[in-house]
Amino acid sequence: MAILQPIHNIAEIFSRKNVKTAILCPGSRSAALTISMVRHPDIETLSISDERSAGFIGMGMAQATGETVALVCTSGTAAYNFAPAIAEAYFQEIPMIILTADRPAEWIHQYDGQTIFQREIYGKHVKKSFELPSDYSNPDAVWQIERVMNEAINLTQVHPKGPVHINVPIREPFYPTAEEVISFDRNVRIIQNAAIEKKLPNQFWIDFKEIWQNSENKLIVVGHRQSSELNKILEKFSEELCVPVVADIISNVNNIDPILADVFLSSKNESFKRKLKPDLLITCGKSVISKNLKIFIRNNRPTYHFHIQENPDLIDPFQTLTHKVEVSPEYFFGQLFEDLDFLNFREGDEEVDNEYFEFWNEVSKKAKQKLNSFLNNSDYCEFKVIRNVVDKLPENSIFHLANSMVVRYSNLIGLEKGKNIEVFANRGTSGIDGSMSSAVGSALKTDKIVTCLIGDMSFFYDRNAFWNTYLPDNLRVILINNHGGNIFRIIDGPSKQLEVGDYFETKQNSTAEYFCKENDVEYFKVNDEASLESALNLLHQKTNRPVVIEVEVDGSRNAEVFAEYKKLFTDFT
């Protein structure tokens, strides 16, 4: 048996526990992990050199599939370059296993190359952190490795899902001899974690239904990333029970006419907003983009606010929470609908007073029309470009939104009902550091068209997303290039500062043209509405290379249009 057999067996445990994809970053210390992952027949491996990008590519894959993806790196700062993606995975609850090869503990901080303090390096941004033994002669060491690997993989999939770190000290020799055959022990231990169903007792439902029935105005607000199963249930709440469902573009409630409240809740007319005040607020999901929505709820406090989420942390961004319900939203809303449905059947359909529901919908439609007519009449600018992009997205496709302005603009526009577009965004930490890599990861896991809408700062920050040999044909990057962090010219504070150009917006001249030549990527330049229109056809065509559509826009003009837009909705009622 090879000395490193227990390390090789990690690949076998991965494959048996459904960890089917490993991102391998080159290095010597991690060779045994690399070689065994590559040679295992059931594991798909990718070699990515920049660990920062590699981390986000892996995260994008796990985000898209829900399956645990492994990251593997050598010792040293490689591990730290994974950290931004791991923090994002932690807050987005995305299942990942991170294996960081290391020197044996006795060689840490002994002036040997590529050695840092890797134990617990990700702090609170992983669900748990393990360290494997570096000697395997005692059978307990093998038992430990197998047990830890099982625990780690299980943990990634237990709600709240998330990343788990395993530091792997490895002694030389790292490489098998040329004759040595790498084999996998089929008898490796597999420890299953029984799935748990979390249910609410009868008394909860009795109490809750009383609140439900006594609450005149009921409102559902959905945060980041819901499932299609949940969508079907929410559709019934909206269409059969007439409960308004407010959602962001990233909430993926894409089967009902979405109420995107961000636009009209910017109104300064407080009496108008009071009419929208809920008595019972039910929220689910993670973060909400709309600051206007958060302020609206805080100022128009519901009597009851139930938050439905399996995460045990007490998170209260509206500052109005009264009840925390640690079950899945699918179960909660499914069970509630069934109960209400049965009640209606038994007691006869109650006449639903849907004035509140109608008002939300009416306001939403009116705001949408007003916004569209404003954009139709406005010049070529970022806001209009993004509206046109969002409208033109193909059915059954994936939409990756980068952070900063593009996600905010898109959230004012929203997706058409029924086009079955799935939206992803790195809203766990809202960083600009890995949006394009996440989209690459996502595109590698689907045949659908993946459109990544991104600003120039995020694009160039994460340009190493393209520094690999796996770029998928189905990837479409729409780069909105305003040559700087245009957000700083648009939001109130910095635009008035002397430093706005050099220290906030940080003007930069880069365009993607040379970048695309270097990476052998299809490149289209857009300067006006007509060229945009024709470029957007590429979202509907197959190509044999990924495509970058670079949309040049003028930062000052964007700021003017956005200011006009804000003014337009100040008195909205």
Place this chain on the structure above:
Amino acid sequence: MAILQPIHNIAEIFSRKNVKTAILCPGSRSAALTISMVRHPDIETLSISDERSAGFIGMGMAQATGETVALVCTSGTAAYNFAPAIAEAYFQEIPMIILTADRPAEWIHQYDGQTIFQREIYGKHVKKSFELPSDYSNPDAVWQIERVMNEAINLTQVHPKGPVHINVPIREPFYPTAEEVISFDRNVRIIQNAAIEKKLPNQFWIDFKEIWQNSENKLIVVGHRQSSELNKILEKFSEELCVPVVADIISNVNNIDPILADVFLSSKNESFKRKLKPDLLITCGKSVISKNLKIFIRNNRPTYHFHIQENPDLIDPFQTLTHKVEVSPEYFFGQLFEDLDFLNFREGDEEVDNEYFEFWNEVSKKAKQKLNSFLNNSDYCEFKVIRNVVDKLPENSIFHLANSMVVRYSNLIGLEKGKNIEVFANRGTSGIDGSMSSAVGSALKTDKIVTCLIGDMSFFYDRNAFWNTYLPDNLRVILINNHGGNIFRIIDGPSKQLEVGDYFETKQNSTAEYFCKENDVEYFKVNDEASLESALNLLHQKTNRPVVIEVEVDGSRNAEVFAEYKKLFTDFT
């Protein structure tokens, strides 16, 4: 007084305590820090968008000057992108202050954007981690901020120097109103830290001199980064006391004929190496590149091994340490030379038996000649290219070595005595993630020519080193492009694995041509010795843009030549 006055005053404390350079990464949460640093008349500020590169640019500056450089970023994963540079600074003992803006503690993990767990985020890679208060109404809060800033800056400069982290929670509003004048309080508290001189008591010297006089074969080995003051003293040890001084290229012992032992200590002739065995070994400095040197010492154990370094950690990479001496090498060797000189004066010059010294020097010269004649007769390849580059480096210039193969090759070659070339390399963690950014930082702090010798993996990994508006004219990047991690084809283990091409070497086709066009950088392509020769003239000329010289070499040929070289020295005596 502005609400954020205590935050603005940080700029004043910086300037009064000699923190004169701040790297500012754009963001809203950090606006008060950005604005006050920019407006303070005595602080030089740079705005760099990719925090990973920003961290290394700042580190390169602090490395070059010895002065504390500040890094400032907004909240979220921005802080994590600094981490690789901070780890490097920690192990290289480079003074840095890291200010990470944050949300107030009550908003951590409450689904608010750009929020991660920033408290103590750098773990053991900073000397200390602080958090400032977020409310300033109580005068004790102001006292705390001023005290912490003083402590933090002082700490960066106390041996062992290093990075210190301050997390800075800041409440809205972030921006001053347009009318508000940012002022700095001249009465801000400044707490000086008295400099300490660490001396050794008389008894130590009595004991040590006895060991010195009773030890026949005395050897000095110098690790990473020494000062020119030390060099002057070591020169006396070598030239007057005939003690061999062995050093790496990164040790900067550039005023005596350096003994670069890496070449001849690769000999497998153990009886030859036994003749080089020291009785008394004195080491100073940090890590040593040469693995052959480490193995030689481990196998030829000195009776006494004194390590001279102020760092209190017990670090023993040769595994032979007998005495740890926590004073500066300048004091130790200076005092020792004085004492020995006085002794010689009083007792008459002892006849120095310099057989051991002569043997080291003779072997060193012979090896150097053999290597040079080998390279003169070999084809165009990486090893030869690097020899020619090193030989052609201008006097009084700076040489930045990236990691992986270039630093190893360069360490076999060594610098000519007396050319006054200062060498830098990120050997704290030996990562490939920030070598070019460090060179940019260094070049920004000098008028000398800065030559960065770098392989293609490190170059493209850190390509955002060029994504800023400060690229200095005096920067020369020599990119050795073998289109992959050629090291994996050169070292023994991976070259024999099936996966060498795809998973270790990770072949990539990128060249720097488009990169240089995009960044408006002078570009020269080298394919043979003649074109190299003419390109190297650029190291001796002023230009009005930075220059990238891309040297194309063939990875397989490099591996063959390196194998021949190794064979040549197997029986060296």
